[in-house]
Amino acid sequence: MSAPVMKQGSLLDEIDRRIMLATQEGLPIVARPFAAVAEQVGVPESEVIARFRFMQDQGIVRRVAAVPNHYRLGYTANGMTVWEVPLDVIDEAGQRLAALEYVSHCYRRPAKPPEWPYTLFAMVHATDRAQVEARVAEMAALLDGLARSHTVLYSTKILKKTGLRIQG
Numbered sequence: 656m657s658a659p660v661m662k663q664g665s666l667l668d669e670i671d672r673r674i675m676l677a678t679q680e681g682l683p684i685v686a687r688p689f690a691a692v693a694e695q696v697g698v699p700e701s702e703v704i705a706r707f708r709f710m711q712d713q714g715i716v717r718r719v720a721a722v723p724n725h726y727r728l729g730y731t732a733n734g735m736t737v738w739e740v741p742l743d744v745i746d747e748a749g750q751r752l753a754a755l756e757y758v759s760h761c762y763r764r765p766a767k768p769p770e771w772p773y774t775l776f777a778m779v780h781a782t783d784r785a786q787v788e789a790r791v792a793e794m795a796a797l798l799d800g801l802a803r804s805h806t807v808l809y810s811t812k813i814l815k816k817t818g819l820r821i822q823g
Contacts (some may be wrong), residue, residue: 676821677692677695682719707719711743732783734781734808734809735777736778736779736805737777738777738805739772741801748762755793757781
């Protein structure tokens, strides 16, 4: 497979667009999902895989991963923990939190003082609020000395999460 042809400032060629359209709602749930996409798009499976790698290398696709529905798995208490962490230790703090099995994502955001001093966010999933609170206490102990303050923002509504969609 050759790399996609760059046309008028775009990194996507027609085959890439067809692959993106075929997968933007998710990969098929079959034993060989890339083979199913390849059949739909009309190229070899190896080319679909190579093109996904190229798109990841270029930053067009961030990752290819399973995204479970945590509510259906019984994790119905969800809290976004927000931490006031100085920027000189934020990477260390973020690595500590991101390594926890119950943290699904962890990222930094700019503070908006004085109302919003928080710079580090980490999503915690649990079966109930008591479990969230226990996990937040573990996180606070893990960040001992790195975080000035923190709070938990609980989910009140399930929002449909979707990425960018391209038109056919």
